Amino acid sequence: MKPIISRIVEYFNGKKISEQYPKWEKSLSQLQKRIEYNFHDSTLLKAALTHKSYLRRKYNDHKIPSPFERMEFLGDSILGFVVSKELFGRHPDEQEGKLSKLKSKIVSETYLTLKANAIDLGKYILLSPEEHSSGGNNKPSILSDTMEAMICAIYLDSGIAAATRFIKNHILVEYETTVTRNELVNYKSILQEYMQSRNQTPPIYVTVAEEGPEHHKTFVVEARVDGKIIGIGKGNTKKTAHQEAARMACQKLGV
Structure with missing residues (x-):
């Protein structure tokens, strides 16, 4: 795992993004308070919050590799595993079909967007000027993807136990009430x-x-x-x- 983390850190620091946006870097302490988790390596959090649109616009290269997409990919799998495990334990009498439907709602773009808005995640995402002006900070696809990337960042920083705590405290919290609300109609x-x-x-x-x-x-x-x-x-x-x-x-x- 360490070589992967080193590559993300090396890549991100090489872009000198923090030097260009010192106010953005400073604001991340607020986000860490909101999610009740302090990163040992804050570069992982910065990488998870730097959307691919920013990198591709900044360096005028639409094929530039993005840590964001890779972290989103792994975060999606971690989220699915933790949610499945929690539902399995919390609903011992439910059949597979009911559990699958419940899980699909919890990991859905709509549900993750609700949870992202609960921690004001959109205000911390670094986007290209074009994406930002089109309301990218409020787009469900970007908010849900960033939640998954952040789950990956926590996992890489401290392991599955820390990622599980974040998911339980900020995604699974009040899930039974949330999945029946109008936002998921x-x-x-x-x-x-x-x-x-x-x-x-x-x-x-x-x-x-x-x-x-x-x-x-x-x-x-x-x-x-x-x-x-x-x-x-x-x-x-x-x-x-x-x-x-x-x-x-x-x-x-x-x-």
């Missing part, structure tokens, strides 16, 4: 029913772009009615992107 169904109640053509969902590496793509989907775009969504799966497009459409239509 099926927006596609709501939009479908809304259009049907007005005898209008049901929406169709068109994937217009696929971004990112094969192992972790981001899908861009448009919700259309009679050829008109009524909502656009992004997500790490087509299903999530569909839901986000439907949510944006519902918001636009005042549903």
